[in-house]
Each structure stands twice: as C-alpha cells, then as structure tokens.
Amino acid sequence: MIVTVTPNPALDLTWRAERVVPGGSHRVDAALARAGGKGVNVARVAHAQGADVLAVTTAGGPVGEEFANELRGSGVPHRLVPVAAETRRSAAIVDEALGDTMIFNERGTSPSPAEWAALLDEVQAALPGAGVLVVSGSLPRGADPGLVLRLLSLASDRGVPAVVDVSGPAMLAAASAGAALLKPNRAELADATGLDDPFEGARELLRLGARRVLCSLGAEGLLLVRAGVAPLRARLPEPLAGNPTGAGDAAVAAAAVLLHDDPDVDDERLLVAAASWSAAAVLAPGAGEISPRHPELADRLLVDRPAGA
C-alpha cells in the first residue's frame, strides 16, 4: 500500500471561460469541484493506475464537507482527520482561447497541535501495511515545519521508504531524514538549497541524506540524481501543449509505485515512468489524472546523461 499524506488539502475549483477579459464579467458553466492538494492528487493517479493507496489528510468546515463528499465519490481510499479550520479552496480559471490557466491557491489555516497529532496517529496506524509513504504539498501558514520530520521518523521506524514533495526548510529536513526520493522543481530546489544550478542543488540534498532527487526542469525534462552515478535526464523531443497542473504529482505517483514494487529499482526505469506519467498528466484535463497515452510517451522519451552535471 502507498500511504500519501497531504498537510494542506484543498477543494480545487476549476472554471473554464471562452476568453478571459481582464476586469471583465464572464458567464461560465458550474465549476469542476475536486478534492485536491498534492498528496491527494498522487493518490488519485496511483489508484487509477491500479495501485493500492490510502490518502490521509484533514477536512474542516463546509468546504471540508464538499471535499469529503467528492473524495468519497472518487473511490480513492482515504482517512480524513476532522479539523476545526475550514479546508481551503483553490481557484483555477482556464482561458480556452489562449489555452492557459490562472491559479489562485489559498494559503490554508494550520490545524491545532492536537489535530496534527491525530493526523500522525492515522499515519502511524496505516504504516504497518505500507510499502511507501508519500508526503506531498505545502504546509498551511503557521504550521510547524517539524511535522515533515515527524512523519519521516514514523516511516523510518517502520523501514518504509519516503517519497517527499515539499518546499523550503521542510525539503532540507526531509533530506536529512533520509528520504528515499525528493521531488522538487528547479525553482523550489534553488530556493531551498540556495544553489541555482540544479545539479549542485540535488547533490546538496544527497549530501544531507536523501537517496534520490527527481528534479523537474519544465520543458527541459526530468532529472534523476543519485549518489555515485552521473545524473540521468529524460525529456520529450518537443514540448507538450496542455495543462501542466499536477504533472509533478504524476511523477511522484510513478516514483511511489515503482519504489513500492522494488526499493532498489533501476534508475532509468524509475525516471522513464516518472517522466511519462508526468507528460501524460499534461495531456489530461486536470490535476490528479493522467492520459492513457503514457506508454506511447515513454517510448518517445530521450534519455541521456546531460552535460554540465
């Protein structure tokens, strides 16, 4: 089982406008409302690809009820810790003429220490059946960054590999705690390590204790960095048009599925799966789903050991 933890879940609302006019008034169809947050998206993708998953997160207030209803309807197994603070929303506005999407992510309100403790208890209860723990997404404003470290300690006590997609100091803490894989994008990696070069940034995370770093470089592909071997990169020959929201979550889902099946999985297999699921997410309408075209995308990937590493 893959257990995903989402410290800052959101009800993701997506509206599609024929053409967005700044300052204008638009008639639109009802929003697509979906339970989201990175760890929930990871669980959705892995579940849709046949993996046994459990999404652990929080829900509070009327927005939390909508979140819970939608998640129940999705069929993704989950445990929701009730919290007093209202679950946040995110708003995405798709401009159908331009094909681009504006996103407004609410920061989220931190649960109380007792509520965090209840979340940790849920994770601890699930870990005996887990092959991988995924910790993914931002922390709500005011949350203790030590939460990520406590989650990783629980996994480490049980010998469960952790796949982590968090930013800032929590990324460094996850590296120090020996995460099996960290998945920053280039900007997050530079921000957390203070090193602009992604190869240097990734090596800094390895030095701290991470086993692997999977760094997304946008249209330039995906980079896998591991100690003792030259970095490996996978990219498509041409950029994909589509919706990149959730592409990183699909890469994390692929990494979790492969590490669950074999914690010593071959680097190239892991990278190709992550890159093809990530590309397939760009072709899918929303975060948390991937196009069934991922095997074909995997065949088209160019894999190399990049210069400058």
Add this chain to the structure above:
Amino acid sequence: MIVTVTPNPALDLTWRAERVVPGGSHRVDAALARAGGKGVNVARVAHAQGADVLAVTTAGGPVGEEFANELRGSGVPHRLVPVAAETRRSAAIVDEALGDTMIFNERGTSPSPAEWAALLDEVQAALPGAGVLVVSGSLPRGADPGLVLRLLSLASDRGVPAVVDVSGPAMLAAASAGAALLKPNRAELADATGLDDPFEGARELLRLGARRVLCSLGAEGLLLVRAGVAPLRARLPEPLAGNPTGAGDAAVAAAAVLLHDDPDVDDERLLVAAASWSAAAVLAPGAGEISPRHPELADRLLVDRPAGA
C-alpha cells in the same frame, strides 16, 4: 416590508491577488464567501439602511448549505426554498495592483417546476405583509421566463408595487405586467427592446405598461423616465474609483425603500436616493453593502433634464 425574490442565487467568492498574472500561479488569502445574487444584495442593502426586508430564494447542495449558513450569519431575514440542484457559485478575482475585478458567474441550474411552485408559495405567503416586491437577477439556464410574470401577478393581485431588475424577454414581460419600476442598464435595455437609444428604449417599456424606468448609464449617471414628464438624470461631477459590482442592486434597494414609504414618491427624491446609494456601493468593498458616505454623495449629485431625450 420589502420582499425580494432572487431566482438565481449564488455563493459569491472573492479572492484578492496582489497582482494578477495571466497564466500565473498566485498565493492568496481565503476567499470572502457571501450569499449573493441580485435580490439578496438588494435585501442586504435595504436591511443595513434600516428597512424591514425578507429575502426569498432557493438553496441546494453543499454550496447551498454554505449559502444558507452565511445568510443566517448576516442577520438578513430570509426564506430559503430547498432545491435539488446545487446553488451556483460566482468567482471574483480582485487585482489589487490595478484595482480591477474579473468576475466569473456560473449560469445556475433551474429548479424543477415543483420547486418554482414552492418559491411562488413562499412569496404569496409573504405578500400580505409586503409594501414592495423586488424581483432581481438572472434566471437560471432552462428556467421558464414566465416565472417573472407569475411573480408580478401575485404582487398585482395584492396591490403591491413591483420593482424589477431582470433582463431579456422577462424585462418586457415585467413591463407589460405593470411593474412600478424597472431597473435595466443601458446594454440590457438595448438588448431587451432592440433600441440603442436609452430614452427610446425606456419609453418602449413605459408604452408596454411599466410605471417608471431607472436606467444606469455607468459613469454618465442614472436616468429616471416616467410617462408624461421629461426624463431626469443624476450624475456625479467626476467618476468614482471603486468596485461597481452591486451598484445596480443598491439603486434598486433605494427605489424599493422609497416606493415602500410612498408609492407616489417625487421623481427627483427617488432618483437622488438611487444614484447616491449606487455611488456609495462603488465605494464599498463588495456587492450588498454601501458606504455610509451616501448623504454626502447625494449632495454632490448634478440633476438635470438631459438633452436628446
């Protein structure tokens, strides 16, 4: 009592971004969530100005629960007819750098015939205590435009003057039913009557049977047209900076309050109240509220009988 009917209520969500970047991702505070729809906004404004009001509308689904919770918290007296279809949302994105607002209005789902009948029953039950009936806002997609006519018949049977802010064929129907006041803006008036000139359009509504037409001309002010007298216009010497959302609802609230007190109210008094409340709504942060500066704005209004009428 002023009874307002809102055929297509909405949970209005407002997010404020420091600067909106097309195609960008933004961190924002939690949305301001407010029960809205034009008739609800009219009731809010009239209630805040001390009028006895009752807002009648529908609520359905989890969004309807949020709508109901917020309305309860507001203290505005209301009756909500439960409906199966989910209450729609509207999304407003405020660009704080530019000071402008983009609005995305969901079209809304029509209640069933039985649910419309229940709404009419609520209105009928409230009319014996009513001095004015306000019918305000769009109809949900697929709704029978005859609903407005049936509402006006109920009011007319009781001798209750009707103030109506609807668009399209429903505006013509409301005129034919002898509405005491119609409140289109210039584009709605041209759209409904097929006449580009607002004076001609207003006179067409009077010819059909409306008693008064209050037409907003944006920065050029507000026009009051009544049979047998030259049109009267009120405007500020300079345009106001602010949020025009809800300015029309404030004008309707003023008209309802004055017609409630005196169905034969003097034209200039009615116009000045409507124009100053409308201007005061531009100075308030959101729809459904007006700035306490409305008396001062009333003093600054220029009232004339415009040329070209």
